[in-house]
Amino acid sequence: xxxxxxxxxxxxxxxxxxxxxxxxxxxxxxxxxxxxxxxxxxxxxxxxxxxxxxxxxxxxxxxxxxxxxxxxxxxxxxxxxxxxxxxxxxxxxxxxxxxxxxxxxxxxxxxxxxxxxxxxxxxxxxxxxxxxxxxxxxxxxxxxxxxxxxxxxxxxxxxxxxxxxxxxxxxxxxxxxxxxxxxxxxxxxxxxxxxxxxxxxxxxxxxxxxxxxxxxxxxxxxxxxxxxxxxxxxx
Amino acid sequence: xxxxxxxxxxxxxxxxxxxxxxxxxxxxxxxxxxxxxxxxxxxxxxxxxxxxxxxxxxxxxxxxxxxxxxxxxxxxxxxxxxxxxxxxxxxxxxxxxxxxxxxxxxxxxxxxxxxxxxxxxxxxxxxxxxxxxxxxxxxxxxxxxxxxxxxxxxxxxxxxxxxxxxxxxxxxxxxxxxxxxxxxxxxxxxxxxxxxxxxxxxxxxxxxxxxxxxxxxxxxxxxxxxxxxxxxxxxxxxxxxxxxxxxxxxxxxxxxxxxxxxxxxxxxxxxxxxxxxxxxxxxxxxxxxxxxxxxxxxxxxxxxxxxxxxxxxxxxxxxxxxxxxxxxxxxxxxxxxxxxxxxxxxxxxxxxxxxxxxxxxxxxxxxxxxxxxxxxxxxxxxxxxxxxxxxxxxxxxxxxxxxxxxxxxxxxxxxxxxxxxxxxxxxxxxxxxxxxxxxxxxxxxxxxxxxxxxxxxxxxxxxxxxxxxxxxxxxxxxxxxxxxxxxxxxx
Numbered sequence: 001x002x003x004x005x006x007x008x009x010x011x012x013x014x015x016x017x018x019x020x021x022x023x024x025x026x027x028x029x030x031x032x033x034x035x036x037x038x039x040x041x042x043x044x045x046x047x048x049x050x051x052x053x054x055x056x057x058x059x060x061x062x063x064x065x066x067x068x069x070x071x072x073x074x075x076x077x078x079x080x081x082x083x084x085x086x087x088x089x090x091x092x093x094x095x096x097x098x099x100x101x102x103x104x105x106x107x108x109x110x111x112x113x114x115x116x117x118x119x120x121x122x123x124x125x126x127x128x129x130x131x132x133x134x135x136x137x138x139x140x141x142x143x144x145x146x147x148x149x150x151x152x153x154x155x156x157x158x159x160x161x162x163x164x165x166x167x168x169x170x171x172x173x174x175x176x177x178x179x180x181x182x183x184x185x186x187x188x189x190x191x192x193x194x195x196x197x198x199x200x201x202x203x204x205x206x207x208x209x210x211x212x213x214x215x216x217x218x219x220x221x222x223x224x225x226x227x228x229x230x231x232x233x234x235x
Numbered sequence: 236x237x238x239x240x241x242x243x244x245x246x247x248x249x250x251x252x253x254x255x256x257x258x259x260x261x262x263x264x265x266x267x268x269x270x271x272x273x274x275x276x277x278x279x280x281x282x283x284x285x286x287x288x289x290x291x292x293x294x295x296x297x298x299x300x301x302x303x304x305x306x307x308x309x310x311x312x313x314x315x316x317x318x319x320x321x322x323x324x325x326x327x328x329x330x331x332x333x334x335x336x337x338x339x340x341x342x343x344x345x346x347x348x349x350x351x352x353x354x355x356x357x358x359x360x361x362x363x364x365x366x367x368x369x370x371x372x373x374x375x376x377x378x379x380x381x382x383x384x385x386x387x388x389x390x391x392x393x394x395x396x397x398x399x400x401x402x403x404x405x406x407x408x409x410x411x412x413x414x415x416x417x418x419x420x421x422x423x424x425x426x427x428x429x430x431x432x433x434x435x436x437x438x439x440x441x442x443x444x445x446x447x448x449x450x451x452x453x454x455x456x457x458x459x460x461x462x463x464x465x466x467x468x469x470x471x472x473x474x475x476x477x478x479x480x481x482x483x484x485x486x487x488x489x490x491x492x493x494x495x496x497x498x499x500x501x502x503x504x505x506x507x508x509x510x511x512x513x514x515x516x517x518x519x520x521x522x523x524x525x526x527x528x529x530x531x532x533x534x535x536x537x538x539x540x541x542x543x544x545x546x547x548x549x550x551x552x553x554x555x556x557x558x559x560x561x562x563x564x565x566x567x568x569x570x571x572x573x574x575x576x577x578x579x580x581x582x583x584x585x586x587x588x589x590x591x592x593x594x595x596x597x598x599x600x601x602x603x604x605x606x607x608x609x610x611x612x613x614x615x616x617x618x619x620x621x622x623x624x625x626x627x628x629x630x631x632x633x634x635x636x637x638x639x640x641x642x643x644x645x646x647x648x649x650x651x652x653x654x655x656x657x658x659x660x661x662x663x664x665x666x667x668x669x670x671x672x673x674x675x676x677x678x679x680x681x682x683x684x685x686x687x688x689x690x691x692x693x694x695x696x697x698x699x700x701x702x703x704x705x706x707x708x709x710x711x712x713x714x715x716x717x718x719x720x721x722x723x724x725x726x
Contacts, residue, residue, distance in 0.1 A: 050721050055634060076638050083636020094631045094724065098248025103236060110236045111636040153635070 001031040001193050002052065002161060007061035009047055021047050023218040024061070027211070031160070034184060034194040036204040039213030043220035045197040048213070049163045052195070053086050054078035066160060083112035087154030087192070089183065091166035093146045095138040101125060101149045102134040108156045117156075124152035127189075128182050144175030151183050155190055162187055164196040168203060180206065238641065242648035245628075246656075249621060256617045257657035263607035264661025264696060265668060270599045271690045272669045276676060277592060287361050288337070290577045292320060292568060293511040298576065302583040305339070305511045307432045308349035312341045315508035316575045323572070324512060332564045334517040335360035340444050341510040345405035348391040350437045352444025355379060358386070360515065364431040374399045374424035382443040385420040390434040390677070392425045399423065405437065417447050445507055514577070516564055607703070614653055615707035618646065622714045629715050630723030643712040650708025654700040662693065 009022040021044045029035050039045055050056040052063055054070045063070040065085060073081060082088075095104050105121040125131055128148040138146050147167060154162050164183060168176040180196075180203055187194040196203065197213075204210045214220045246253045293301040294313040304310040323329070324336035337360065340352035358369040358376045369376075372392075377384030387397050397403065402419035420439050428434060568577040629642050637645075669676070670686040677684070 046725075047721075050724075053634070055720050055724075076640075079633065079636050079638045082634070088634055090631075090634075090724065094627070094634070096244075096628060096631060098244045103244065106236045107241065107632070108635040110238070110241065111632065111638075111641065116236045157636075 001033070001066065002029040002195075003062075003064040004028070004052075005062040005064070007051065007063065008059045009044070009051060009056070010059050020219045022051070022058070024048070024216050025218065027216050029161075029193055029195060032188075032191050032193055033209065034187065034207060035196070036207040036210045037195060037197045037213055037216070038199055038201075038204050038210060039197075039217075039220060040199065040224075043213045043223070044217055045213055046165055048217070049088075049165050049195070049197055052161075053088060053163055054082050079111075080113075083108065084114075084157055085160045087157070087159040087162040089147070089150050089154045089162065089164035089167045091169045093138070093143070093150045093170070095146055095149055095153075097138050100135045100137055101130055101141065101145075101152075104138070104149055105153045105156050108153055112157045114157065121152070121156060124155055124186075125149070127186060128152050142175075144171055144178065147171050147175070147179050148182060151179065151186060155186055155192065158190060159192055161193045161195070164194065166198055166200075167196065168198070168200060176200075176202070238644055238648055239652075242645050242652055245645065246649050246652055252617055252621065253653060256614045257653050257660060259610040259613050260607065260654055260657025260700075261661035261664055263603060263610045264658050264700070265664035266606055266661075267600065267603040267696065268662050268665025268690075268693060269668055270596065270603050271692050272665065272684065272688060273676070274596045274600075275688070275690045276684055277596075278588065287364055288335075288513040289516045289579060289581075290514040290564060290568070291511050291580055292316065292324070292336075292514060292572070292575050292577050295574065295576045298578045298583050299587055301511065301576070301578050302580045302587075304341070305513070306580050306584070308341070308351075308436060309432075312510045315340070315510055316512075316572075318507040318509055320572050320575055321509055321512045324514065329564075330517075332517055332567075333514055335515040337361060337513040338441060338509045339511050339513060340441060340508075343405045343444075345391070345403055345437045346395055348388070348435050348437050350405045350439060350444075352439050352441040354441050357438065357513075361513065363429045363433075365429065369429075370427045371424045372427045374422070377423050377440050379440070379442070381421075381423060382440055382446065383418050383420045384423045384440050384443070386424040386426060386438040387422055388426050388434040388436045388438075389428040391437060392422075394435075397422055397425065399425065403437070418443070514564070607700075610657070611654070611703045611707045614650065614704075615710060618650060618653075618708060618711040619714070622711050625715075626718055626723040629718045630720045633718065633720040634724060639716045642718070643716040646712040646715045647705060647708045650711070651701055651704040654704035655697070658696055658700040662696070 004024050004027040006026075007022060007024040008020070010018040010020040013019050037045060037048070047056065051058050052065075052070070054063075054073070058071055061071070065081075068081060070078060070081065096107065099107060102118075102121055102125065105124060106116045106118065109116050109121070122131065122134065125134060128151055130145060130148055130152070133141060133145060138149070141149070147170075151167075154164075162183070167183060168179055171179055183194065183196070184206075186192075196207075198204060214224045291301055291305050293305065294316050296313045300310050301313050304312045318338070321336055321338040324333050329336075335356065337353060337357050339357070341349060343350040355376045355378060361369070363369055371386075372389065374386075376386060385403060387403075391397065399422055401422045403422060404417050404419050406417055420443060426433065565577045565579065568575065632642055632645070633639070666686050666688075669684050669688075673684040
């Protein structure tokens with residue numbers, strides 16, 4: 001379903017030199033699979049998700065989703081691909097403040113050009129326990145409820161893949177498990193692959209497959225080795 | 236959920252800023268609408284006021300003053316002309332050109348309203364500015380024998396609560412001071428609303444008007460030396476007119492005419508003078524009849540031709556025909572009646588409107604458009620400033636799959652919605668303002684302005700506002716277009 005090949009991403013430093021962020025020789029996620037990617041801050045987790053979603057373009061390499069090589073698509077095609085095939089759950093929810101819960105779910109449908117399926121949007125909000133909050137705006141909801149809206153929004157266009165970036169980082173402890181359960185159950189019901197990026201062990205411990213970015217990403221691996229060497233010099 | 240709804244939600248989310256922006260647009264639009272509507276009202280007043288007759292025969296001097304004083308009663312009348320000029324127009328000498336000649340004498344006022352001495356034919360042979368015959372709300376026109384009878388215009392009657400049978404006094408001082416010395420006039424008719432300056436006029440029997448001023452030092456005092464000189468000129472220039480003078484001196488309804496009064500009248504007529512004579516040309520009526528019959532034929536043959544189109548054709552033809560008649564009669568009158576000039580009010584008013592009032596209104600409209608442009612720049616600044624706090628919102632939309640062009644369109648749509656909202660509010664405010672001022676407009680111009688009296692030019696406002704919104708929304712839209720999604724999504 002998802003396959004990364006020789007994926008590299010680097011940024012230009014002010015002095016003109018390259019700052020490598022990602023170097024992933026190969027990484028794969030099957031259809032419907034649920035994977036947790038863990039790693040320390042700054043090891044390129046969000047950058048990896050942005051590249052998979054087509055928000056960022058890699059410096060080189062391939063991102064294959066259902067046979068489509070995302071970096072080869074132009075920006076407009078990537079936007080359309082993201083709208084149709086990928087759901088995104090953000091760490092800070094990123095709901096649109098002027099829109100109700102229902103509208104936040106339906107707005108993604110508008111961008112996908114599929115027309116607004118109001119019944120599906122209501123059904124999804126019902127599944128995350130928010131049927132009674134359809135017309136409430138984000139400011140009128142708790143953080144847990146807001147993240148549940150963003151889970152429903154991620155599934156609105158029946159994507160093939162949902163990317164969740166630290167989905168419980170800003171949610172209170174009481175709601176963390178609820179959000180993870182809803183995310184996993186919803187993806188399972190819809191047959192959607194799920195990649196959660198987190199550094200929370202209580203989240204990663206629940207998944208069968210846990211990948212360390214320090215193993216996948218050679219840049220991160222090298223950084224970790226250098227830090228360890230500085231902390232524990234050989235000899 | 237479509238893009239318009241998304242843009243609308245964004246506007247609603249910033250309701251205070253959006254409201255203030257739309258309000259600033261609306262004030263500019265209201266100003267334009269007010270200018271346009273008042274422009275329409277003034278235009279209508281001026282152009283309609285000059286209808287009903289084709290020429291004004293008056294003293295030599297400013298043509299414009301003659302027209303403004305005769306049609307709108309808002310200038311001092313020019314010096315009077317000999318009464319026999321009017322008599323002459325009713326002779327066979329002008330019978331082929333003149334359909335009707337109506338004398339008027341002015342100079343007095345009743346409570347500020349102009350008093351016009353005239354004959355009953357004023358209401359029978361002239362038509363109202365709107366093309367309809369004169370009609371009476373109450374009573375009827377005075378007869379020739381009703382020497383001290385008056386007909387009051389709609390507005391004056393309403394303003395002073397005048398009713399049939401009331402006795403009114405007037406004079407040079409406007410119905411105050413020594414007017415009590417004059418004979419009172421009995422109100423025998425109150426005109427329907429005409430939408431013309433006649434609404435605030437008082438019409439009295441010309442004979443009564445003269446009798447009131449006998450021995451008076453009023454504006455119509457006869458200058459006998461001038462009259463003698465005029466007689467001499469007539470004897471040499473158009474002597475034949477004088478021989479016909481007595482024979483055809485009517486212009487009055489013979490059925491109503493008392494013989495003794497007629498005799499006295501004839502005597503006095505030689506000494507009397509008039510402010511002006513209103514002339515309806517004959518050619519106009521025959522040619523219009525032909526035109527109307529052609530139009531009837533056209534309507535029968537082409538049922539698809541609408542009534543409005545026909546009216547336009549008719550008006551166009553009428554204007555053309557009147558001009559032809561006026562062109563023929565004007566030099567003849569001025570050549571023979573040495574002390575007078577003949578002026579076509581339609582032409583004078585059109586020229587005055589174009590040269591003076593049109594320019595003032597053009598400047599006012601330009602000023603109002605500037606106000607809208609300034610409001611538009613204000614809108615651009617408002618949206619531009621909001622872009623900083625909206626970067627994340629735009630990035631979210633992009634992350635959800637919105638294309639660059641889509642977010643750009645949303646910002647442009649917001650700009651258009653704000654402009655249109657402000658525009659609609661402005662149109663309502665503008666019309667509300669004019670409607671609120673309608674009693675005042677009615678008082679000064681005699682034109683009834685209703686809330687829904689839209690001007691055709693207002694239609695330009697809509698595409699104009701959309702164009703302006705597209706221009707002022709472009710810069711913020713470009714910022715939205717260029718938003719760096721990954722950077723803006725960072726918490």
